[in-house]
Amino acid sequence: MPATQRSTKSHPRKPGSQSALRHLNQQRIIECLLSGPSTQAELSRQTGLSTATISNIVKIMQDAGLVSTEPTTSSGRRATNVRLNSNGAVAVGIDFGRRHLRVVLASLGYHVIAEDYIELPLGHRAEEGIAAAVRLLEKLLEENGIDRTAVVGAGAGIPGPIDRRSGTVAQGAILPEWVGIDILHRLEEALNCPVFVDNDANLGALSEVTWGPHSGVSNLMFLKIGSGIGAGLILNGFPYYGNVGITGEIGHATIHEHGLVCRCGNRGCLETIASTTTMIELLGRGQETLLTPQDIVRNCLAGDSATQRVVDDAGLAVGRALGNVSNLINPEVIVVGGPLAGLGDLLLDPIRRGLVRHAVPVVGETTHLAMSSLGARAEALGAAALVFQHAGITGR
Structure with a gap:
């Protein structure tokens, strides 16, 4: 997958003690080992450090459980091969x-x-x-x-x-x-x-094809419903970022032309109808304490009629927006995540109705809709996977 935005500036290091220098050199060795095992002589050539320094630092790393070593031969000579342990990076x-x-x-x-x-x-x-x-x-x-x-x-x-x-x-x-x-x-x-x-929605999509059950899916959409509503896209196996990176803003799709004014300045955006912020405002009228998304999940599962109606209306609106997007990109899978994931079919069913109603029949029938199995950790897991991608580690 192509690189995501990263700063290209160098990382300033403050001069300091011998331990600080060893810390820096150890990091350089780890970066070399990310691409695979190397002999100590190869590490010396790659880092510019002396073989004695490499040997000393490798010994420290081995004692700490970061690396393992084994004898080998290189160019007909005895050598020590160094391998990064699974918890070494x-x-x-x-x-x-x-x-x-x-x-x-x-x-x-x-x-x-x-x-x-x-x-x-x-x-x-x-x-x-x-x-x-x-x-x-x-x-x-x-x-x-x-x-x-x-x-x-x-x-x-x-x-x-x-x-x-x-x-x-x-x-x-x-x-x-x-x-x-x-x-x-x-x-x-x-x-x-x-x-x-x-x-965060882009990272949610990445987590689903990395950590989740959709690793073989080439066209996936991750929809996060929370305080805002955003989508992350995997198209033809790659994250889609568009021209300047502003993609997946499905929360600002117009649902009701004369609806409420959205924070973006337009009227009737999906966020004004289906975000958790809107749900909390609708259900919190007359309440002494401020509701949370967890309260919405709990009350809906308990059968509260008002909560179920608000969730159903929100789901239908989300499905309508997804129908329009699906007609455009024809995803194989749409995964719904965010703090309402615990609602399961109570949220998925109205989304599915809205999707099928507003998508071209064959698109609606062949688009698989699922709730994220990664829960609240999806975005953080996607962020960790992003690091391994850039280190050249692309799978389990």
Whole structure:
């Protein structure tokens, strides 16, 4: 899959102690080993480090369980082959939400080593969210005994479009406080490692064809229904980003021409009808406490008639928008994710009715609709997979 937006600046390193230099050299060795096993002599040539330095650092890494070694021959001479262990390289996946932050650590074998989740205040600034991500990452590394040098990179997703020309958060993000922020530069400075950023729905699509049950699907659409509504597209086996990266904005498809004014400035957008924000506003009238998406799921499953009606109406509107998109791109699979995934068929059924009604019959009949099996971790898992993609590790 083609590269996603990444900063091309070098990562400044502060001069420091001998341990800091060893840390840097260890990271260089890990980067070399990502492409496969190498002899110590080959590592010396690739990194420019002396064979003695390579030998010492490899011994330290072996004691830490990051690498394994075995005798071999190279050009007829005895040599030591060095192989990166499955937990010797760790990808970080970060999912920034409107009210939450999730961080996962994943190994080369696409195994989740650790993850954690915290709530963020509504309206938080980029600096607050990034600082929280750094703290959560350091906590996970320390709790799991993972050396910082094992981190080969971090993927990050935000709920909003990213201008791929500049790497900045574009207008229309669910996090308006982040608009205009050079998210790449900020994250790379804070995390001190290579960073790759993308829209959360795009990462949801990537997670479905990487971690989920749809690994063989070439044309897939991931629809995230949350505070906003966005879509990630895999077309002919590749993520689709369009001209400048602003794709999948299905939440701003017009459903009712004379409907409510949307935050984008248009009227009657899908988000004004089917987002969790709209559902909460409709169902929260007269309530003393603010409802949450979890309340919507719980009340709908419990048979509350008002909640079921709101969910049904939202599903029909989503299906109508999906019908129009399906007529255009003819996806094989549409996966629905986001905080309402626990509703299962209570949400999928009205979406399916709307899709079949508004799509060309053969398209509606042959498009498979499914709820994401990855739940709330889909976007963070997609962010971790993004790192391994750029490291040349494309499958389990």
